[in-house]
Amino acid sequence: MELSEHLFRRESGRLVAALVRIFGVHNLALAEDVVQDAFCRALEVWKVRGIPDNPAGWLMSVAKHRALDIVRREKTASTFAAELSQVLASEWTLVPGIEEAFADSTIRDEQLRMMFSSCDPRLPEEVQVALVLNILCGFGAGEIAAAFLTSRAAMEKRISRGKKSLASSQRLFDLADAEFAPRLSAVRRALYLLFNEGYHGASAETAVRIDLCREAIRLTMLLLESPQTASPETQALAALMHLHAAKLPARLDSEGDLNPLLEQDRTRWDTRLVEQGLALLDQSAAGTVVSAFHIEAAIAAVHATARSVDETDWGAIVGLYDRLMAMAPSPVVALNRAIAIGQHDGPAQGLEALGAISDSERLDRYPFYPAAIGELEFRRGNQEGARTHFLEAAALARNDVERRFLERRVRECGD
Amino acid sequence: MSQFVYLYRMTEAARQDAMGTPARAQQNMQRWMAWMNDLDKQGHLKDRGQPLERTGKVVRGQQKTVTDGPFTEAKDLVGGFTLVEARDIDQAVELSRGCPILDGGGSVEVRPIMKMDM
Numbered sequence: 001m002e003l004s005e006h007l008f009r010r011e012s013g014r015l016v017a018a019l020v021r022i023f024g025v026h027n028l029a030l031a032e033d034v035v036q037d038a039f040c041r042a043l044e045v046w047k048v049r050g051i052p053d054n055p056a057g058w059l060m061s062v063a064k065h066r067a068l069d070i071v072r073r074e075k076t077a078s079t080f081a082a083e084l085s086q087v088l089a090s091e092w093t094l095v096p097g098i099e100e101a102f103a104d105s106t107i108r109d110e111q112l113r114m115m116f117s118s119c120d121p122r123l124p125e126e127v128q129v130a131l132v133l134n135i136l137c138g139f140g141a142g143e144i145a146a147a148f149l150t151s152r153a154a155m156e157k158r159i160s161r162g163k164k165s166l167a168s169s170q171r172l173f174d175l176a177d178a179e180f181a182p183r184l185s186a187v188r189r190a191l192y193l194l195f196n197e198g199y200h201g202a203s204a205e206t207a208v209r210i211d212l213c214r215e216a217i218r219l220t221m222l223l224l225e226s227p228q229t230a231s232p233e234t235q236a237l238a239a240l241m242h243l244h245a246a247k248l249p250a251r252l253d254s255e256g257d258l259n260p261l262l263e264q265d266r267t268r269w270d271t272r273l274v275e276q277g278l279a280l281l282d283q284s285a286a287g288t289v290v291s292a293f294h295i296e297a298a299i300a301a302v303h304a305t306a307r308s309v310d311e312t313d314w315g316a317i318v319g320l321y322d323r324l325m326a327m328a329p330s331p332v333v334a335l336n337r338a339i340a341i342g343q344h345d346g347p348a349q350g351l352e353a354l355g356a357i358s359d360s361e362r363l364d365r366y367p368f369y370p371a372a373i374g375e376l377e378f379r380r381g382n383q384e385g386a387r388t389h390f391l392e393a394a395a396l397a398r399n400d401v402e403r404r405f406l407e408r409r410v411r412e413c414g415d
Numbered sequence: 416m417s418q419f420v421y422l423y424r425m426t427e428a429a430r431q432d433a434m435g436t437p438a439r440a441q442q443n444m445q446r447w448m449a450w451m452n453d454l455d456k457q458g459h460l461k462d463r464g465q466p467l468e469r470t471g472k473v474v475r476g477q478q479k480t481v482t483d484g485p486f487t488e489a490k491d492l493v494g495g496f497t498l499v500e501a502r503d504i505d506q507a508v509e510l511s512r513g514c515p516i517l518d519g520g521g522s523v524e525v526r527p528i529m530k531m532d533m
Contacts, residue, residue, distance in 0.1 A: 003445060008437035039434040044466035044495060047447040140436030 003051060008039060011056050012138035015063045017110035021101040022067050022088070024081035025117065026167050028135075034070070038062040060102055067098055082171060111136060112226060115219060116173035119186040123162055128190045129197070130155060131162040137215045147212060149202040149399060175228050184229060188237050188293070191216050191223075195241050199248070202399045206252045213248060217241045232287035235280050236294040242277030243300035246270040258405040262309050274304045292328040295320050314344035331362045339372055347380040367396035371406060378413065387413035416500045418461060418528040419507040421514070424491035425521030427469065433519035446515040454499060459510055462498035469494070491522065498528075 012035055019031035038059050052058045071080060071088050080088055087097035100106060118131035126148075133139045139147075145155035173183060198212030220238045223229040250264035259265075281297050299320045306312035321337035334357045342350020354360075354373055363369035374389035390409040397403035425433075434440040454460040469492060471484040501507035504527055511523040 003441065003448070006437075006441070008440040008444075010437075012437040036431060036434065039437070039440040040430060043434060043440070043444055043447065046444065047451055048463045048466055048495065048497075051448070138437040140438060143436070143438060 003055065006138075007055055009138035011035075011059050012039075013111065013136045014056075014107050015060065016135060017107050017114055018060075018102045019063060019067060020081075020114065020172065021106060021110045022071065022081060022084060022098060024083075025169060025172050027080065028163060028167050030070070034063055034066045037066060064098055064102055067101075068095070071098070108222065108225060110172070111222060112229060113172035113175065115187055115222075116175065116183050117166055117169065118162065119183065119190045120165065120173075121182070121186055123165060125190065125193060127158050127162040128186070129194050130158045131166070132190055132194065132219070133212075133215070134159050135163075136219065143208075146205075147197065147201065147203045147208050175226075180228075184223075184231070184234075187223070187229075188220075188234060191220050192237060192293075194219075195244070199244055199251075202401075204256045204400045206254065206256045209252065210248060213241070213245050217245060232284045232289050233291040233293055235284035236291055236297050239277045239280035239284055240293055240297035240300055242273045242280060243297060243304045246273035246277060246304060256401055258401050260405075261303065266307065269304070277301065277304065290327075292324060295324045295327065299324075309343070312343070314340055318344050331357055331359055332366070334358075335363065335366075335369060335372060339375075342372075342376050342379070347376040350376045351380075365396060367393040367398065367402055367406060369393075370396070371409065374409060374413075383413045416502060417504075417507075417530070419499050419501055419504070420526045420528060421464075421497045421499060421511055422524040422526065423494045423496065423514075423516050423521060424524060425494055425516060425519065426490055427492065429520040430494065433516075433521075443515060443519070446518075450513050450515060451497075453513065454497075454510060459499045459501060460497070461500045464495055464497040466495040467493060494521075 015035045015038065016028075016031050019034055020028060023030050041062050042055075042059055046052070046055075071094060074080070084097060084101075087093045101110075114135060115132060118135065119128045123131075130144055133144050133147075134141065141156045141159055142152045144159075145152045148155070173179075177183070195213055195216035198209045198214075198216065201209055201212065203209050217238070220234065220241060223234045224238055246269050247261070247264060249270060250266065250268040251259055251261075253259065277297070278301060281294075281301055284294060284297065299317055302313055302317050302320070317340045318337065321333065321340055324333050325337060335354070338350055338353035338357065341353045351373065354369075354376070357363070360369070370389040371393035374386045374393060377383075377389060378386035387410060390406055390413060394403060394406035394410055397406055433443050451460065451463065469484070473482045473484065474480070475482065499507060499510065501510060504525065507525050507527075511525055514523050516523060
């Protein structure tokens with residue numbers, strides 16, 4: 001019997017959710033200790049008896065027994081989750097109550113509530129994302145720090161700050177709360193950031209980045225499992241993630257080198273993810289809401305269904321970027337729009353659109369702004385101009401992956 | 416061939432740390448499995464042994480005083496044992512070098528089982 005990949009990471013998030021249901025969020029640390037203890041016990045027993053047929057079930061049953069012990073030993077049940085105080089107070093209801101906390105549907109609901117609690121707008125977004133990764137995805141501080149290129153100490157501080165805030169709340173976010181709609185937006189936003197960190201992010205390790213994208217998709221699909229959170233906007237976000245994730249095998253090679261969209265080997269795109277993404281995009285169109293996620297997913301869908309760069313409907317893409325600019329204007333959206341114009345109308349028009357970006361000083365530190373100028377200069381035959389801009393871009397590179405890519409561009413311009 | 420017992424010792428802190436994050440737990444588990452399976456395949460594994468709880472009682476002296484575990488006074492707690500078969504103590508020691516507990520700051524005590532037929 002082999003260990004399935006990420007078994008402990010996955011079960012960590014599920015078990016913590018069930019245990020927080022019992023102990024209350026103020027006892028988050030206790031819940032984490034119980035999970036940790038179950039892992040230690042698994043090591044002792046499995047190395048002697050071998051991996052059990054159902055490792056996840058084994059871990060869960062150890063956590064259940066431990067939870068039962070802890071509640072029984074504590075005479076006043078009010079120490080634990082207020083929502084369950086009645087159930088935990090009586091021996092008659094205690095065992096079924098604990099069973100209930102570990103039921104799949106409860107775990108799913110508690111994971112949702114934990115996600116909503118973690119995405120508290122009073123916490124900076126970087127703290128929200130770190131909490132989601134740590135509590136729900138089971139990543140350690142060191143791993144999250146590596147993915148975000150920060151120090152482990154800084155990440156530990158970030159996580160403990162978030163946990164302190166979580167623990168001080170009386171209970172996990174209630175999906176019936178009046179704040180539900182804005183909080184759902186915050187959750188989507190955090191998952192979008194999490195996905196982008198994997199897709200565009202800083203880590204030079206391909207595996208790390210794919211893991212981040214996978215986790216973002218998994219949690220977004222968790223939102224889709226519950227009717228309350230499965231809104232068209234959430235479906236559009238899921239569509240967007242699937243359509244982008246489909247390109248990952250072609251975007252990052254085994255050395256972690258970056259291949260831009262225009263140069264990707266499209267036979268390496270994951271057709272199953274494309275299909276799922278298109279189906280989700282279809283579903284997301286059912287409502288009356290058209291969100292920025294809808295437009296971004298629609299752009300990704302045009303790319304995903306084009307067999308080559310030349311067969312891409314660039315006119316449609318420019319039109320979609322126009323709509324995105326009207327809904328959620330940003331210099332990066334304007335930049336992408338200009339690149340699409342460069343494909344549709346020619347490099348001169350693309351350069352003109354780049355020059356017309358109104359708040360382009362906000363792109364001053366963004367390497368892909370000079371890189372975009374470089375690409376268009378290169379395409380209209382101005383190799384020397386292209387080289388200058390790629391050099392400028394390479395100097396702005398924020399990590400090794402970007403630097404290697406931009407330096408390759410400089411070399412391609414000749415000397 | 417002679418028989419030896421491996422006694423695994425580790426502090427509680429090191430034990431917790433070895434399984435500190437899910438990724439580390441996963442890695443540590445895989446390494447233990449690989450090491451045990453290796454011993455098994457080479458025919459050295461006589462008995463995978465038993466894990467021991469970290470709690471218990473100590474009965475001491477003529478007064479037979481009973482104290483409760485966990486044994487905070489003991490730095491390295493025995494967490495379990497395995498029975499192996501090897502040519503001699505040198506080979507048994509050599510085989511123990513692959514044990515993942517060593518990387519986590521623990522130790523393996525290699526003790527020959529007394530031969531009783533002589």
